[in-house]
Structures are given as structure tokens and as C-alpha cells.
Amino acid sequence: NAGVTQTPKFRVLKTGQSMTLLCAQDMNHEYMYWYRQDPGMGLRLIHYSVGEGTTAKGEVPDGYNVSRLKKQNFLLGLESAAPSQTSVYFCASSYSIEDLDIQYFGAGTRLSVL
Amino acid sequence: SQQGEEDPQALSIQEGENATMNCSYKTSINNLQWYRQNSGRGLVHLILIRSNEREKHSGRLRVTLDTSKKSSSLLITASRAADTASYFCATDGTGANSKLTFGKGITLSVRP
Numbered sequence: 001n002a003g004v005t006q007t008p009k010f011r012v013l014k015t016g017q018s019m020t021l022l023c024a025q026d027m028n029h030e031y032m033y034w035y036r037q038d039p040g041m042g043l044r045l046i047h048y049s050v051g052e053g054t055t056a057k058g059e060v061p062d063g064y065n066v067s068r069l070k071k072q073n074f075l076l077g078l079e080s081a082a083p084s085q086t087s088v089y090f091c092a093s094s095y096s097i098e099d100l101d102i103q104y105f106g107a108g109t110r111l112s113v114l
Numbered sequence: 115s116q117q118g119e120e121d122p123q124a125l126s127i128q129e130g131e132n133a134t135m136n137c138s139y140k141t142s143i144n145n146l147q148w149y150r151q152n153s154g155r156g157l158v159h160l161i162l163i164r165s166n167e168r169e170k171h172s173g174r175l176r177v178t179l180d181t182s183k184k185s186s187s188l189l190i191t192a193s194r195a196a197d198t199a200s201y202f203c204a205t206d207g208t209g210a211n212s213k214l215t216f217g218k219g220i221t222l223s224v225r226p
Contacts, residue, residue, distance in 0.1 A: 004156070035216075042202065042218035043157075058213070090156055099144055100164075101206055101214055105156030 006091050006106035013081045013113045021076040021109050023091030031094045032074035036087040081113045118203040118217035126223040133190040135220045137203030144206045148188045151200045193224045
């Protein structure tokens, strides 16, 4: 099993450009998440999904959109990138058993917006 | 908003010593988890402790939870250089739509 796979691993954008980050999981997990990690800030939840066709906002959703058309994929879009979106982005997935939410993470996407 | 706050922010120890990391949180939880992140990698789940548990062990890891003080500690015994990483506590609240909330992390350096 590959687990959680994120593509691309690195990307440099110019301000105003758009891009889509792809997350794929092969564990048949219902829940998927997008986080950003900034120095000194820990992990902050951007958007999440509790199942195919559903999405919800997290702590820092502004400037991002997501889609979960297939259970195994969760896409994060930046429509008009800004320097403040320079960060490391992590995707995670989980299943919930007895209210326990243990998350499995991808290796991250390092994004720089110039 | 971040629920868990780890302490200390950074810790440097010699190989073979024990490492103790603390996490405090503010609101009621269902469970608390610890994750490890090696440099340039994603987070990996280490251990979970439920709110009705006080102590749990997994290999060289020991986690305690004191719900009256809203705090947890992670002890790594007989540390190894390979334990060098960042460690995060994550709290799962009691609300219906509660999501896992991560702290800012502790950087552990284990000197060979």
C-alpha cells in the first residue's frame, strides 16, 4: 500500500497564478484533510471532507477551494496564489472507529509563491 | 485555534537518556494523540490515549494524561539518535463536529 500520496512535492508559483494539489489515498478512508504547516504555527486545518462529494471549511479556508469527487482523491486548489500562501501543505486521511480519529499523512507539498 | 501547547519548544539530550515532553490543552477532550515528524516528512501517529485512561505504553513510549490538569506527557526512554524529530500533541474534542487540533510541536535532538 502506498498510503497517502501527494503531488507535486515542490512547486514555485508567481503571485496570481493558480494550481491544484492532488492527494490520493489507497486505504479506503472516509475522511480526508488538508493542512498547512508554517514555522512556529504548527498544523492548521484548511478544509476537510467526511466522505465522497462532501467538503467543509477548517480553521484557515480563505483563498483555497477543495473537491472530493472520488473517495480516494482530495484536491486543493489555489485560484490566485499570494505570497502568504507560501507554506508546506499536508494531506491526511483517516477512518473513525469508536470516535477515534487516527490520521495518516502524506509527505507534503512545498509551495513557494513569489 | 490551537488547543494543545507543547513544552518545552526544544529539547536536546544525549543518546540513552530519557526525553519528557509535555502538552497542555484548554477544553474537554475525547482523546489525545502524539505524532512524530521527521525532517522533511509527514506526521506519523505514535500513540493515542483516551480521556478515561491515565497511562499507556507502547514500546519505549509512555504517555500519561491528567484530565483534571488538562495535561499530558510523552516519555521516550533510552533515546536513540533516530528519535531526533519534532513531536506534536493533538487533541480530539468532545463536540459533534470536533476535529483533531495540533499543537506547535517540540523539536527533540538526540546527540549520539
